[in-house]
Amino acid sequence: MDYRPKPLFKERIEKLLTDRNDIKKFWIFSKKPLLRTIRCNTLKISPQELKKRLEKKWKIKQPFPEYPEIMQVASNLLPGELGKSREHILGYYYIQETASMMPILALKPSSQDILVDLCAAPGSKTTHACAVMENKGTIIANDVNLGRISILSSNLEKQGCSNVIITRHDGIVLCNKLKKLKFQASKILADVPCSGEGNIRSNLATLKMWNIKVINKLSRIQKKLASSALEILRPGGEMLYSTCTHAPEENELIIQHLLNNFNIKIEPITLPLKTRPGITEWEGQILSKELNRACRIYPQDNDTEGFFLCKIKKLE
Ligand SMILES: C[S@@+](CC[C@H](N)C(=O)[O-])C[C@H]1O[C@@H](n2cnc3c(N)ncnc32)[C@H](O)[C@@H]1O
Structure with a gap:
């Protein structure tokens, strides 16, 4: 390239x-x-609840206090890991750049x-x-x-x-x-x-x-x-x-x-x-x-x- x-x-x-x-x-x-960022799908889960679940596997940051649904995954991830999680499959978050x-x-x-x-x-x-x-x-x-x-x-x-x-x-x-x-x-x-x-x-x-x-x-x-x-x-x-x-x-x-x-x-x-x-x-x-x-x-x-x-x- x-x-x-x-x-x-x-x-x-x-x-x-x-x-x-x-x-x-x-x-x-x-x-x-790019930083790995996701948006909590508030139609299905609250940012608080999603964060609690995701913190069991990844380090989660919420860079904007007024928009807790915007989250950064600050851990090292395997290729495709964000897309394969149970929470992603359930539609609890959408992978999206800030x-x-x-x-x-x-x-x-x-x-x-x-x-x-x-x-x-x-x-x-x-x-x-x-x-x-x-x-x-x-x-x-x-x-x-x-x-x-x-x-x-x-x-x-x-x-x-x-x-x-x-x-x-x-x-x-x-x-x-x-x-x-x-x-x-x-x-x-x-x-x-x-x-x-x-x-x-x-x-x-x-x-x-x-x-x-x-x-x-x-x-x-x-x-x-x-x-x-x-x-x-x-x-x-x-x-x-x-x-x-x-x-x-x-x-x-x-x-x-x-x-x-x-x-x-x-x-x-x-x-x-x-x-x-x-x-x-x-x-x-x-x-x-x-x-x-x-x-x-x-x-x-x-x-x-x-x-x-x-x-x-x-x-x-
Ligand atoms: C920047 S992307 C849209 C991304 C989308 N808004 C999102 O957030 O996921 C531009 C889109 O415009 C569509 N597109 C291109 N020409 C178009 C046209 N003349 N009328 C409607 N859609 C068009 C493309 O197929 C492409 O999906």
């Missing part, structure tokens, strides 16, 4: 981070093995919501939303990929999720159909397909596959997915846009496109992790100051994967 990033990728990260020490840390953390838990903490869906999860498979965030919504309200979990939908479906079953309707559509087509039916969602999660620059730690192949043409192609798809989603969001409703990449073309430039075309505002997000504000300038393009409210998560800041989140409110 070639661990070296392509020169253009390196150059772009240097433009985003600017500080030499920070850039050095970015590459060190991007190649470090940064990937942030979108639902930011969106805060409630038992009153109709939530559309536009790109849902394999269901990390759908199952998280279900737990937060206490299996009430309604979730439409959509994905275009049938193979991934079957994993989504078995994850939902294992986690005991019973407020979810699964659909298989291109997200743009689904939103157009729902719009014709005058359907309105109160919350939307647009966790869109992306170039995965934040995922190097779990997938080193990202370095090899990195390509600016792919970023530009994804950017066009993301713009369409996010715009179609806003069409079915009710006024006053909220959409959380997220990616696991650092490329501004897939993040702030998508949000700028939405700001240019819809009556929306960007909402502040409070998370238990260190985040950095979204950027307001990229390659000569000046962007809205509101983008400061978007959140960038870099691997070196919290020893996690990289992520981007932006919470958008549709105005009346």
Whole structure:
């Protein structure tokens, strides 16, 4: 495996981070093995009870007192050990990287919501939303990929999720159909397909596959997915846009496109992790100051994967 990033990728990260020490840390953390993290499935067991059970075999940490369901397994594990435990088989926890838990903490869906999860498979965030919504309200979990939908479906079953309707559509087509039916969602999660620059730690192949043409192609798809989603969001409703990449073309430039075309505002997000504000300038393009409210998560800041989140409110 070639661990070296392509020169253009390196150059772009240097433009985003600017500080030499920070850039050095970015590459060190991007190649470090990930911490093993799980999310307690509160539909089936309390964090306290799960911790008691897991502590019989592993060292368990709860890094965020206000979110006891987020746990780190701080023991040396055998390959596949987390997935083979009795508690995992019973659906008492979901194996999920910490940064990937942030979108639902930011969106805060409630038992009153109709939530559309536009790109849902394999269901990390759908199952998280279900737990937060206490299996009430309604979730439409959509994905275009049938193979991934079957994993989504078995994850939902294992986690005991019973407020979810699964659909298989291109997200743009689904939103157009729902719009014709005058359907309105109160919350939307647009966790869109992306170039995965934040995922190097779990997938080193990202370095090899990195390509600016792919970023530009994804950017066009993301713009369409996010715009179609806003069409079915009710006024006053909220959409959380997220990616696991650092490329501004897939993040702030998508949000700028939405700001240019819809009556929306960007909402502040409070998370238990260190985040950095979204950027307001990229390659000569000046962007809205509101983008400061978007959140960038870099691997070196919290020893996690990289992520981007932006919470958008549709105005009346
Ligand atoms: C980042 S992953 C989603 C991860 C998921 N939200 C989770 O937390 O487990 C992006 C997903 O988008 C799906 N996808 C790609 N293009 C799509 C489209 N046009 N419409 C709907 N889903 C799409 C992919 O199949 C993939 O499952």
